[in-house]
Amino acid sequence: MPPRSPAPAPRRRPSSAASAASAPETGTAPRHFAVIGAGLAGIACARTLVQAGHRVTVFEKTDRVGGRTATHDSPFGSFDAGAQYFTVRDERFGQALDTVPGVFRPWSANAVRVLDATGRVSAASQPTNEPHWVASPGMDALAQAWAQPLLQAGNLHLNAHVVRIQRDRLDAGQWQVHAESADGAQQVVAGFDGVLLAQPADPARALLDASALKTPLVAAMANVVTAPCWTLMLAFPQAVRPGLTTLGPQWNAARSTHHRIAWLARESSKPKRSSVERWTVQASPAWSHEHLEDDSERVQAKLLKAFGEVTGIRAEPGYVALRRWRYAQTTQPLGESHLWDGKTGIGACGDWCLGHRLEDAFVSGLELALAVTAQFPSPQAAVA
Numbered sequence: 001m002p003p004r005s006p007a008p009a010p011r012r013r014p015s016s017a018a019s020a021a022s023a024p025e026t027g028t029a030p031r032h033f034a035v036i037g038a039g040l041a042g043i044a045c046a047r048t049l050v051q052a053g054h055r056v057t058v059f060e061k062t063d064r065v066g067g068r069t070a071t072h073d074s075p076f077g078s079f080d081a082g083a084q085y086f087t088v089r090d091e092r093f094g095q096a097l098d099t100v101p102g103v104f105r106p107w108s109a110n111a112v113r114v115l116d117a118t119g120r121v122s123a124a125s126q127p128t129n130e131p132h133w134v135a136s137p138g139m140d141a142l143a144q145a146w147a148q149p150l151l152q153a154g155n156l157h158l159n160a161h162v163v164r165i166q167r168d169r170l171d172a173g174q175w176q177v178h179a180e181s182a183d184g185a186q187q188v189v190a191g192f193d194g195v196l197l198a199q200p201a202d203p204a205r206a207l208l209d210a211s212a213l214k215t216p217l218v219a220a221m222a223n224v225v226t227a228p229c230w231t232l233m234l235a236f237p238q239a240v241r242p243g244l245t246t247l248g249p250q251w252n253a254a255r256s257t258h259h260r261i262a263w264l265a266r267e268s269s270k271p272k273r274s275s276v277e278r279w280t281v282q283a284s285p286a287w288s289h290e291h292l293e294d295d296s297e298r299v300q301a302k303l304l305k306a307f308g309e310v311t312g313i314r315a316e317p318g319y320v321a322l323r324r325w326r327y328a329q330t331t332q333p334l335g336e337s338h339l340w341d342g343k344t345g346i347g348a349c350g351d352w353c354l355g356h357r358l359e360d361a362f363v364s365g366l367e368l369a370l371a372v373t374a375q376f377p378s379p380q381a382a383v384a
């Protein structure tokens with residue numbers, strides 16, 4: 001069991017305006033819900049609904065679960081291309097982690113440094129009383145573990161990009177979901193009592209617009225702001241020689257005030273990872289925004305140069321990969337844990353409701369599911 005951080009603030013928020021306006025129906029039969037997105041919010045929402053005895057079908061546009069807790073594999077070991085580590089502040093998140101022991105390990109990132117613009121250490125930043133955890137073998141392992149029962153039951157469709165939600169033609173009280181695979185194959189799945197969007201806020205709003213759905217969720221989402229992040233991943237296999245295990249700085253993780261770089265972490269310092277020297281470098285939100293549409297070669301060259309300036313590592317990497325996150329980090333959250341329009345049966349969750357951390361995503365998905373089950377209680381609660 002991971003130690004919890006001390007004195008967590010209660011994370012329950014007042015329910016949304018949409019929830020308050022809804023007229024809850026009664027009924028105890030199991031219902032069928034579509035969840036769009038298999039990031040941590042979608043998985044938390046889906047597993048909670050299943051535990052309450054409902055049916056769930058999850059649609060994920062990519063070929064893997066985990067969303068922004070992505071693991072990038074290379075011949076020299078993996079990189080956490082999105083989320084780097086997590087903390088545990090909500091008891092319910094801790095309880096969910098207890099169900100997947102062995103999937104996470106402590107990372108001594110309490111040695112995080114703060115660097116000035118030239119790469120000089122200006123502070124050791126982290127309060128030491130809040131442990132940092134990483135999933136193992138990569139950050140996507142958490143979502144994978146929690147999604148396993150859904151995958152095994154055939155209730156999680158990968159490579160299924162939802163492009164439209166419509167009222168069911170045969171039953172106006174229900175919903176149907178239109179999805180496309182990467183090769184253009186189309187699929188329509190009908191018979192849903194509700195549709196729960198677990199995407200970043202902008203794509204969720206775009207999907208509601210494309211579906212011409214009239215729901216107060218659209219206006220609520222409009223105030224959420226997210227920032228992009230260009231992420232560079234570097235491996236230096238030449239550094240693995242007897243007597244030379246690391247290149248450059250002696251710290252393993254740092255926040256930086258360099259105008260291009262906000263965060264650097266030595267992936268090889270994370271537990272149970274390959275020992276080949278590997279770094280993940282996250283560009284600052286402002287620089288990522290300014291260069292969002294630049295071609296990737298140019299972005300790579302600029303970030304590589306900045307990496308050398310900050311770390312002093314001038315060696316040529318043996319492996320380079322770049323990833324652009326268009327919706328990486330919430331800069332202005334919704335301020336409520338979820339959105340649920342009980343009149344239409346449309347809901348939304350994601351980290352953007354509460355903040356920018358993966359625990360926020362988990363709590364948001366959980367609380368949306370609890371709001372749904374408050375309206376649709378099921379007598380067939382399964383064993384968790």
Ligand SMILES: Cc1cc2nc3c(=O)[nH]c(=O)nc-3n(C[C@H](O)[C@H](O)[C@H](O)COP(=O)(O)OP(=O)(O)OC[C@H]3O[C@@H](n4cnc5c(N)ncnc54)[C@H](O)[C@@H]3O)c2cc1C
Nearest residue numbers: 037039040041061067068082083084162350351357358361
């Ligand atoms: C570079 C970076 C660094 C980060 N660092 C940290 C960190 O150190 N610690 C931390 O706690 N958090 C960190 N985060 C944030 C953390 O990753 C997120 O808060 C969390 O993963 C969000 O989960 P989510 O489920 O809300 O959204 P996502 O993970 O974005 O999941 C949404 C899912 O929906 C899918 N989807 C979208 N549209 C559709 C559609 N139309 N049809 C079907 N599927 C769709 C997507 O493919 C995706 O899988 C970081 C994020 C990034 C990008």
